[in-house]
Amino acid sequence: MNKEHFLIELKIYLKPLTAQQQAFILNKYETIFDERLSEGETEEEIAKDLGKPRTIAEEILQEFDIQVPEKRLERDGWQEIQPAASYDYYEEPTEHPYDDTYQSYERPKHSAFGRFCQVTGVILLNFLLMFWCIFSAAMLLLSFWLMALLFLFSPILGGISIFSGFNDAATFEMFVSIFLFGAGIIGLLILAPLTRFLGRGLKRYFLWNIRVLRGEM
Template identity: 30%
Template sequence: MNRQKFMQDMEKYLRPMDRIERAELLADYDQHFVLGLREGRSEEDIARELGRPEEIAREALGDRYNAHETSDTSGVDPFDVPTFREMQPPSSRNRATRNFFAAVGLIFLNLMLMIPIGLSLWSVWLTLAGLSLLVLAPVAAAVDYLFLGHLEKAEIFISIGLFGIGILFAIASKSVFRAFKVITLQYIRWNARVMRGDVSE
């Protein structure tokens, strides 16, 4: 059973239910299909996992289901039963409202907390990257010798030591850059998912 047939059967069996309650229940089951398809599962597998629409309706309706079976459904006004497509605009409006408030919340979260923290973290990397320039100490010593003709043994040892320290800072800054890059990109993607309303509840 595919998604369309499942939702049509659900709509048929849930006719005795209140219009708003029915719309909410149908929207919930349709959301199962949306999330399942996003995970790469087929419509048939999702429908099989959810169960038979008739049994779902019987459980949701309770006594109303038995009353529906014994009543004459020929007198049901077809215009009184909204189709599933007609139920989508309210759901879309609710989703748009939720996305709007999520966007406002994200703006405040980012401005007040995450952007300052992010800038602080990246300033740590910038400091490490700046200290890695100590690898140029031997170059400075060579320039001092070539242009000023002045070079002491202590200066040679210091420049060699600074060269080693600069290499360590360069390695550290490279590792920190990779870690901060991953964290930053993941946070940006999470922001985009929240703005689109893709984060599962």
């Protein structure tokens, strides 16, 4: 089950709730998927770890004191859950901890001075420290990639030296080029996952900057 299938099925089972409550719960699980996808997990692994959408929905509905009636599954495998009470009951829902939770996840309120300190701190952190650290790491990583790629093309130079004149020096150059070729392959095997790891870290840092600048933290 992928992310889209999981969220659609969960939304169907959460139908007895109000649109606001559904949106909050679905947004919560979508955030869980996005965070764990950025850490390298697949959608199927995340969905399997979270459990069945129906089970999750039943637990949530029970917190709202909504009984989940048993219904026969339709031909396509979907099951629609209807509330035990009438629909009018949901026009004015009673107070529930989920409503407080929804409010608590709204953008926190900061004073003007607090927001100024936040924005100024993030800007100074990036321009005085993080920009140079990220730039240095990117240049170092790029140099390693260029070196590994050059090592991969080293046998071409060794072959040219062999064809131009077979002697002891040419043979030595050929062996050195083969060694460098192997080093280039090992370098690529190391650099590929390292680049992905650093890319994920940079993405999470960028998202953190956006959240701070928007005042969500």
